[in-house]
Amino acid sequence: MKSAPPPQEARRTDGVWITLADGRRLIDGTASWWTACHGYNHPHIRTAVEAQLGAMPHIMLGGLVHASVLVLARRLAGVLPGDLDHVFFSESGSVSVEIAMKMALQFWINQGESARRRFVSFSNAYHGDTFAAMSVCDPEEGMHAMFRGVLPEQLVLDLPDSPNGARALELALARHAPELAALIVEPLVQAAGGMKFHSPDVLASVVELARRHGLLVIFDEIATGFGRTGTMFACEQAGIVPDIITLSKALTGGTLPLAATVARRHVFERFLSDDPDKELMHGPTFAGNPLGCAAANASLDLFAREPRLEQVAAIEARLADGLADLRGCRGVSDVRVKGAIGVVELDRQPDLDQLRMRFVEEGVWVRPFRNVVYLMPAFVIAEAELDELIRAVGTVVSEVG
Template sequence: MRTRGSTAPHLWRPYTQMKTAMPPLEVVRTHGARLVLADGRELVDGIASWWTAVHGYNHPHIARAVAAQVETMPHVMFGGLTHAPAERLARRLADLLPGDLDHVFFTDSGSVAVEVALKMAAQLWLNRGETGRSRVLAFRGGYHGDTMGAMSVCDPEDGMHRRFGGYLPSQVFCDLPRTRADIAALDAALDRHRRELAAVIVEPLVQGAGGMRMHPPEVLATIARLARRHGLPLILDEIFTGFGRTGTMFACAQADVVPDILCLSKALTGGTMALAATIATAEVFDGFWSDDPGAALMHGPTFMANPLACAAANASLDLFAGEPRLDQARAIAACLADGLEPLRALPGIADVRTLGAIGAVQFEAPPDLTVLKARFLERGVWVRPFGDIVYLTPALTIDRGDLDHLLDAVASVLREGVPPGA
């Protein structure tokens, strides 16, 4: 096997050059905001397993709900059948979301939720009898997933999928409208491509995996206003920002924006298993309501609306309803700002950004990520920097001691200085 130092040579790992990567760490147990390794070490998890474990690991309420569901019905196909966990979850999501976002299509990953959103938007025009609208306007710096359609609306130049440029559908890209010139350019692009665009897509308030780039609610409101002016559906990708991460249950609330289609995943099940949802307004749904079978949305992941995952998601929503998660997110925001802002003065640091339970420190040039990760491990924290960013997205339930430990680790490593990347 050609896998460096691996104890599991048959595994192909995500975002990893398998020839040169160091062996991964084996986790044997989780609790709270901590990972327990096979060698006995405990790491404070600073990123909540890619932002999913909002209630921390092993929350007993979610565990009980999943255990009860597995005894009754682990799975049943959703084509032609239904079940109470999915119906209850759809109703609760519709009640939580703003406006008339009340038609829920379940999938099994964030990327697929985006694929379905793009497909909905394109077919909406076809169902209206209008052809040629096959492109989407997206924003530089964005990231929406790793499947083909989702890759096509990621940043085409600096994103991780730029090598696929000649293979992906051709989309229209603009800068986020931060300035008058940006607003004018976006307006002009929407007008210039008005006959070929199906929708506009954006991550509200934070472009996550594209670099934790943040923008104020006014920018999102401007995008929504211009999309409406040009008669285009607005798709909001809240896969990262949803469920309290920005300090409100959903980021779009901070701009008082109701999209036409909204995508959710990540924290939907409280970090227990895969589930996603693409949620549409009544107007979008009505575009598929027809006597014509060909007007139906022809999509159906095998494990869509998996009862186990729906049980976990319902339990997660119970916790948001009964425990002070948004207050905890706001408390974390204050701690992140206090702990990270002083690092702005360090040599080689370009920016420090915080919003809700998200904190990011940006280098002037990409550092040596291997050295950086090793130094974090030495201090007992799991932090996974990428590009020129060190970021923290801890569980909303993280206790103050673990949060202080994370912040102290980041500060001490960065104050030591980090060699530049190759």
Template sequence: MTLSYDELRALDARHVWHPFTQAGTAQPAILALGARGSTIYAADGREYLDLVSSWWVNLHGHANPAIAQAVADQAGRLEQVIFADFTHEPAARLAHRVCKRLPGDLNRVFYSDDGSTAVEVALKLAHQYWRNHGQHRSTYIAFEGGYHGDTAGAMSAGHSSGYFGAWKEMLFPVETVPFPATWNGDETVEDKEQAALDALDLLFAANPDHVAAVIIEPLIQGASGMRMCRPDFLRKLEAKVRDNGSLLILDEVMTGFGRTGEIFACVKAGITPDLICLSKGLTGGFLPLSVTVARDGIFEAFLGQDLSRAFLHGHSYTANPLGCAAGLTSIDLLESAACQQRIGAIEAIHRRRLDGLKGLSNVAHTRLTGTVAALDVIGGGKGYEAGIGPKLKAAFLERGLLLRPLGNVLYLLPPYCITDAELERAWDAVDEVLRSLAK
């Protein structure tokens, strides 16, 4: 039975609860019929250039034929198998491919479903690692503004992001230190970095031998407004964690797989965490899948003859073969010369167009890391609930651009397949909208 446009919209309005949406005030959801490359095709005949990679997951464009074929081929062989008693070729190969590109001895892959569960796994691994060593360590340290997902542990680590007030009674305490957010022309960055490191020192001193782990989104804090820090700060952070005998967790759910200009932010910064969380771009945007990768020493702490030492955690769709097949092909595409050229081209266009906005009175804190460009729009409030955000979003949708400002923060995070002409058109619209608001 084929349903009409109005019938589908009515079904959605009656039954579907959309995420991060106030249903009492939201406009009806756009009905997507299909997508190809950087473009989403809507049922009303409109087209939208996807400048946010559909929540940062789509690396190579919508309906990429190579990934689609890999998923279809795998579906005809093995679509799902319990991963507690079985393994399969796509899972083993994908784990190897990921570990091969990670630094140091990050060699042990634990599969789960999404970014939140990848972080949850890392937090639980850190706690049990110390427990298996006969130590009770329950203190975690995170960074102000950090967002790590929507499960209970991930929310606890990201409590300062401001998203989780409704559930604060459910969360366990996590200490926070300032995040040294920086931008082009920032003359105070070194002072902010030192303040963050000093705050970290104080927490370690107040909790000797009790800190289980420090967790950070490396180089870019995503949901809190694409706030960026320098690689040098991450190197100093790693040294502090090592000096104090704790563990370092990197949440690379968003920054992984080329977003920072390198395949992983830890590679760009030259550091090796104890645990790293990867998701979003892992399957090129086709299927939900995530991994938490541990160093060999973490894994070895769980070995023994007693089941209580094992990591008793899992998910029904752990290491789903379809997702793993998509991930293998996505990495093939990412490592190709053509994709690497596109990543460089995107960064170059971002840099040039950000420079062109510097003179506008309503633009501040322009910043760029790899394929992620961001700026603050002055006027109309600050923070996630800033009134300027919905106005900007509506103005860009009218122009056929999918841009979802984070409050007063406007950012572009396109799929790598976007053409120079498409990206220039997007920046032309950004320039036009911002100049109209500045008058």
């Protein structure tokens, strides 16, 4: 914190543009950490939030309910695959992961299997910064290595990208199965852990092994959900319905904080009992906040009315073409594209503060981390705006090399 440069002051946003206090306008290449999928200040979302604000900005869900949260729960159950139709709302992605892990643990406790208290996660994983979520992040490459010995020790393995890797995963699961509650994975794209991609086949093999050994499967779709990888949810590309899924980020179109942990019927039924001790005892103060739910419902309207997935496909094609010239460029170790995600991986970590400043000088907001320069723009970005982002990446990356 002592050495970090002062942040840029933003004054307003519109579409894919950020206006700074000094009047400079930047094209946003990150959609505010991948949330503003429809662009900023979309009039449909704004109108919905304004109407909700006039009627009821917040109400507790303890013993009360409201129309926006009922509608949203039903709509999420309708767009999610399979029987993912029991929705628990919270206010942030990290908390939604905490709730998913708590559900998985209590799923087994409610059946008298309290020894199942550990989780399987993967190298390069990132699931959030709260305590349980930190424990399933990559303990070596992530931000939480200093808490080793304090965090619960989970089983962190490599994603199997070969037959040998699959065998190693199967052996580890077989050895530890009696103590494992669930496996948690970011499907297709491990985002904040390094923008690492894996195929639907790899994901399917991981899930098959987990289920063979009796583990619940949790998909963290906080970053990948709502169209980012080319389908509404990444799990669709592998034909998998996880036992529990976590959603946030683009859930409200980047307007308000809201998250959801959604469980399948067989998970829900393990909590359905005359015994009050079988209840899921968790109660975020702002769970199902009406303003957030109104924004999320309006965002789902836009996915239904406007060609968002077609726009993602167009972005994917343009990123693939525009970033291709950087392959083989000095200092670049890999270029990869998946949906509306373009990644240029460098062969070493540069001076990130300097790199971020150069992007501002080029008129764009791109925020590299570690050795990764990435673009995850709003789906409504125009071709000329996307081309400007690609140009800026090419210019700045070539300087690093």
